Amino acid sequence: MASEPMSVGSSAQDPPPLPDATSQEPKYGGHTRFELELEFVQALGNPEYVNYLASRKFLQNPAFVAYLDYLQYWTRPPYLQYITYPTSCLKMLELLQVERFRKDILSPNLTHALVTEGMKAAVEWHREG
Amino acid sequence: MDKKLDASFERVEKALAVLIDSMSKYTPSEKAANGVVKAQRELxxxxxxxxxxxxxxxxxxxxxxxxxxxxxxxxxTISALWEMRKELVAVAPTKFTPTKEEKYPFTTQQLLDYARRISRNTLPPPGVTNGVDLSPAAPTTPDDQSAGGPNGSFANSIGGGGGSDPGTAASTPAPGVQDSFVSQAPSQSLTGATELPVHLKPAVNPLENAPFFTFPTIDRIRSGALAQYQDLVNRGIDPKIYDPEEEERRLKQEEQERKEAEERARQEMEEQERRMREERERMARERELARQQQQQEGGIDRRGSVLAPGQGGGQPGRSAPKQFTFLDEDDDDDED
Structure with a gap:
């Protein structure tokens, strides 16, 4: 389900180019880097998934932490408009930059609280509106 | 100024000295007295x-x-102005915000499109939201976790639907969901006589069991591109050089080539069979002709033997055309 742990030596890359019908972007298993990273950054919105990543010790890997930092380009235009789960995904990306949270998310209680609170916030925000 | 006054004083003193001197000689001089008066006036x-x-x-x-x-x-004032200017310069970066926005201009249509796209994941459908009571969701946390998994508890917190997301936890509905559903039943049946029985309500509600999550569910993640990628890695295929579309195209092409080859082989075989058949027919014809010729020749021989031996010289002359006829037929066969 998750990608293989990256080597620490992975060099920092620029964000992938925006999707374009004519682009000749290299594909990985039939998907461009843009597609894979968009899917991953949105999957991070699921606290269960982040908990799973934490349990596999991904969040302690410096390369993975650097990757999380790199993924922050999704919080800025023009990439922002492609995120279809903005609320949870962007918040989780922000939280994952904090080392304390990366450790705490290992707890199932916190994971569940995030799920419940997130749902509650979505419903209550609607009510207030 | 001091010099001027000093000179005046000096002149007064001199004039007085002259006057006193003249008085001390008992010869008071009027001139000296005038000089004193004059000096005093100047002073x-x-x-x-x-x-x-x-x-x-x-x-x-x-x-x-x-x-x-x-x-x-x-x-x-100037230093205050300088301070103010410095402060203004310090807050100047905020002025760049509008220019930054201009860098990524968007139209109202794009904004509305985006809103439509995300609304599915940011706003629960009305039927799902109505009657939601979130207060019990928090205390039941440990039970849900042990019983139906986290996805089950989502359904519980949504509540009104009375079910769980079919895609995520359909196989193991959380017990809490059933409880809340049953507990709502009496109040609903009392509200109006025209209402449908509770057990039929889900059937007419299009939003029944409608899933709502603010993030991709585990199932969606499991069926996504990353999962495919991991699958390829697990199968020992390097995803960098593996493109399913390309692979499919290649397989199709191979299949087509194989079919074409089969077709060709089949045609060749048919051709061969046809040739063999023709060959057999030709050989049969040849045999027949040979047989006929033999019969004919046998008849001639017989006739020749019957005839006088002196007439035998005519035999080659008669058999030669037969041979040519024979060759002609052979040529015709080759052309076919």
């Missing part, structure tokens, strides 16, 4: 001048003080 004039001078000095001092005060005030 008074000088003193008046001194007074004016002193007043002017005082005035100058006062003006200087005023100037200093004004200078200080000016300096203070």
């Amino acid at each position: 008074f004039l000088g003193l008046e001048e001194l007074e004016i001078h002193q007043r002017n000095v005082a005035r100058i001092r006062q003006l200087e003080q005023e100037t200093e005060a004004l200078d200080a005030q000016t300096k203070q």
